[in-house]
Amino acid sequence: MKLWYKQSANNWNEALPLGDGHLGAMVYGNVRNEIVSLNNEDIWYRGPADRNNPDSSKYLNKVRKLLMKQKVTQAQELMKLSMFGTPRDQSHYEFMGELFIDQIDVENDEVKAYQRDLNLDKAIASVQYQINDIEYERSYYISKKYHALVIKYQSSKPNKLNLNLQLGREKRFSDQVNKISDNSIIMSASAGGRNGTHFKVGCSLIADAGTVETIGETIVGRNLSSATILLTSDTNYSQKDGDLDCQKNLNKLSAVDWEFETKNHIATYQKLFNRVALQIDESKIDEIPTDKRLEQVKNGQTDLHLLQLYFDYGRYLLISSSQPGGLPANLQGIWSENTNPIWGSKFTININMQMNYWMSGPCDLSEMEEPLFDLLDNMRPNGRITAKKMYGARGFTAHHNTDGFFDTAPQSHTIGAAIWPMTVPWLCTHIFEHYLFSNDKDFLIKNYPIMKEAALFYEDYLFEYNGHLVTGPSVSPENRYRLADGTQGNVCLSPTIDNQILRYFFSCCIKSAKIVNDSSDFSQKVQEMKSKLPETKIGKHGQVQEWLEDYDEVEPGHRHISPLFGLFPGNEINQDKTPELINAAKVTIKRRLENGSYLSHESRNDAINSWTKTGFVGGKRTGWSSAWLVNFFARLHDGDKAYEELTGMLKNSTLNNLFDDHPPFQIDGNFGATNGICEMLLQSQNDYIELLPALPSAWNTGKFSGLRARDNIKFDVTWKNTKIESVEVHGEPDSNLNLVIAKEHMIDNQEFKQNILLDKSGYQAIKFN
Incomplete structure (x- = not known):
């Protein structure tokens, strides 16, 4: 510890x-x-400001028409003039x-x-x-x-x-x-x-x-x-x-x-x-200092106890950087050493801040997520202005960053990231996930209006194109594609991640409306929009197609693996209902990894200097992107690959104090990896609970206690030689759950698939002998 x-x-x-x-x-x-x-x-820095470009809505339709005609360069140049924020940057965090x-x-x-x-x-x-x-x-x-x-x-x-x-x-x-x-x-x-x-x-x-x-x-x-x-x-x-x-x-x-x-x-x-404890190693190696143990891992040695410490460290960091009544954990948690930190140490909401809170449900730290919802609520007044000024729409929206003053206008002049109004629905899915893990109906009732107002924006923003409702101008963060004539572009119509986010968000809205007894026509409107979204497709390489058209990627090894949002944190790509997309997801990951690389430790200073100037990085596995891969592999039930990625993070993107190294330090990798370990041990996204779904062979024997599944069900599990020995379940009195354990983790090598009924105290113990 x-x-x-x-x-x-x-x-x-x-x-x-x-x-x-x-x-x-x-x-x-x-x-x-x-x-x-x-x-x-x-x-x-600075304080509140209205940075919305006053000419945005005036040129919106022209930009869309240019994109429909595949005049990407002209569309992007017009967007730079009419849609970038004025001034370009939001406030930034300071030490x-x-x-x-x-x-x-x-x-x-x-x-x-x-x-x-x-x-x-x-x-x-x-x-x-x-x-x-x-x-x-x-x-x-x-x-x-x-x-x-x-x-x-x-x-x-x-x-x-x-x-x-x-x-x-x-x-x-x-x-x-x-x-x-x-x-x-x-x-x-x-x-x-x-x-x-x-x-x-x-x-x-x-x-x-x-x-x-x-x-x-x-x-x-x-x-x-x-x-x-x-x-x-x-x-x-x-x-x-x-x-x-x-x-x-x-x-x-x-x-x-x-x-x-x-x-x-x-x-x-x-x-x-x-509330939570994990043990995947019983050896006593506390006589070795942490930096020396990390150095040994970098030199190829195995250290399960260091991974166990890394898991506990992630929980410690979330408790230490996000508490009710305050602001959420930013790009560096709460810790920054500069008056002008890289990327402003803001709230980057095109994955990074969402990743900060993936672990709050499984690690039974729901209170730590409350600042995220406060931030989302505080973004609404500014977000309404942005929706109206930029898109002529009702509701509220935001782009890929916000700050301590809840700015919602586009941040920076990075065309591959700045104009992406999909962050609010992604953040809103955290509202419903928070409810699923906590069963707190009062919480859902309180935050349901945020979801409704977010959905209202898409009633006006989505538009008909080739028989579908599509988004645009948008991007697949922060990747580029190549047209047949060689033209490269970032901006597009309805990339796959947009459609997956909206399907996930609209499903959350529909389910929430039923739970809170909303008798309006809201669910019907959302269902109609959802039904008209483009479906996820399989591309020419057998991969999950990233864009509405099957373009070639300029950087096949790009760190953002956006078309797999539906695998994680979403769940539309799953073995039960879409096995063909599971196979396509594997191809997508394989192509990314074959064409990308970890940053070598020697290159981190050069990388920091480069990214300070450009604002983004290309086909390299940064700390947080490795953490996302851990979660992907867990959902694919590939424990050994997930473990390999965790070990890679220790080798290639972890500092001596165990901070995640983007580089530079960025805390989302710590938090994302902690959640990845949870996903390796317990999953509950498909209306049943699965124990040890992605157990790596290296974690032959171990135990955990307190890990939480959706429906506020908590588990204590022990296993030996990969076989489960005992399970204790804690939940609501008289509740029931569908429990699944793969045959490789059963002593009799038969799949365990049963409905478990908890007793009057909300408890059930299962022994496997």
């Missing part, structure tokens, strides 16, 4: 993350010159600053027995080391109750701690640092741009011995035996004209019993983290 190291972090990508969903920190663990990088989910803690009179070469770790079971980071005959220990955590970073320094001998504390923001982006009292300072700063978020960061030092005073902008502690450092922040994100209460918050923190609060912190966190 620990990430641990024998040295401090050399850079931000080796630091250890802490968070409570609102406040984030990255702990370096330096002995003499400690750095803690700080984040606050509210710190965004908050740094806390510097200097331990005076200590030389690094004197340090012995150093260890730095992150305890996933307690959400506490620690540092231990010895200098001469004195043992020093530190602990770091973020209190969710108080939104405060709490750092405790201790020494084994009294009066041996001498500390200097300072606050900064890349040395030049803070407005001022003021002394508040003898033991407290406050840094004031603001995110860039007009109306950017203003914020303050406060820090106090509390000691039980020695002296503490503030000199200039530095808190000075001398001859201390132990010290507690408290840090909090406040912003005007929610109330632009409100006062920042940082000093008041600091005063409150000084009166807290932090020994008691530490226990409360652990208990609060464990209520979420301990």
Whole structure:
């Protein structure tokens, strides 16, 4: 349950993350010159803006006619003029600053027995080391109750701690640092741009011995035996004209019993983290530091325990970066080291943020998904403006990014991504999936109006073409095709992913309408639209066709495998009903992998520099795209391929602190891989529940507890030599479920396919002997 190291972090990508969903920190663990990088989910550049291109709806039909005539180049040039946002970019997320803690009179070469770790079971980071005959220990955590970073320094001998504390923001982006009292300072700063978020960061030092005073902008502690450092922040994100209460918050923190609060912190966190447990390896290899174990994997060794740790780390990161009442996890969760991070560290909603939350249902962390629905609801006012100005439509829409101010206009000048109004229905499917996993009807009733308004947009947006209702202008993110005359294009009409998303979304709407007893004609209208969408086709290579026409791909190895949305996270491609599409999906993946590659570790800096300039990457397997492949292979019941892809992620796209490396760091790969492991062990998308549907041969023996299927059914399962030994089922009293176990996991080698009825307490145990 620990990430641990024998040295401090050399850079931000080796630091250890802490968070409570609102406040984030990255702990370096330096002995003499400690750095803690700080984040606050509210710190965004510029502020709200209407960026909708006023000429969009005027030229919409002309763009569509050009696409119908396959005049792709002309259509794209007109779109660049009339449909790109003005200005081109949304607001971006910014880091908050740094806390510097200097331990005076200590030389690094004197340090012995150093260890730095992150305890996933307690959400506490620690540092231990010895200098001469004195043992020093530190602990770091973020209190969710108080939104405060709490750092405790201790020494084994009294009066041996001498500390200097300072606050900064890349040395030049803070407005001022003021002394508040003898033991407290406050840094004031603001995110860039007009109306950017203003914020303050406060820090106090509390000691039980020695002296503490503030000199200039530095808190000075001398001859201390132990010290507690408290840090909090406040912003005007929610109330632009409100006062920042940082000093008041600091005063409150000084009166807290932090020994008691530490226990409360652990208990609060464990209520979420301990819902699920996984064991696929029983070996005791904790004596090997995490970075060394990762290095061994990169050199070809097997380490099942590291994969198990990676699974738990994903759950830890979601709990730490997304909490009810706040913003959802962004492209980097909550952790960013820059004032202008790559891709703005925004909410990328053409797969990346959706991937962040795939695991919330199976890992029984539904509360962590609430910020996603709040964001979706907050996008509606801006989305109505975008729908009207850009498409002359009712309802609301958005494109492939949004930000902390819920911007819905197109982001960037990347033609292969920017004009894609399919993100809202994809996000809305999360509403229905949340209901399926939780059985929370009140939740569905509350959020059903969002789904209805999203569907209203498509009543006006979809148009007749060759006997179908089609989308357009659109893209298959972020891929390009080639026409017969050699012309290359991104923009098209009704790519396969659009139709699959809309079928999935419309099905969710129809089922939701029945559950909430909607007596209007809404279901009928949605059903009519659904029936006229183009069907998923098989192309000339035997692949799932990516576009409305069977074009050649410019990049057959492209990282977005968009035409397989219907395999995962959708379910229209499945063995029961569409075996021919299952075979086509296998061909699609095979062609992608044969023509793509992992980024080599040596090339990551070149890749980052390139992507900073271009905004996108071509035929390479990035961290998140590998995670998507894990989920694809799981749905295809190919456990060994899913395991191979997971191992590939550790080898090729994982940093020493186990962050997913796009590159650079992007958290969706962590979250997507965690969900992929869930899909390998438990699936429930086809009206029955299947245990161990994609168990790799390497996971010969193991067990899990608490994994959740749709209908809020939770399972505890043990297996040995690939054969299931016991199953415990927890659900609603007197409920029933269809349970399927493949014959290869049964002791008698006979498929298990039964209806299971839970007892009055909602429990059933099944033994296999």
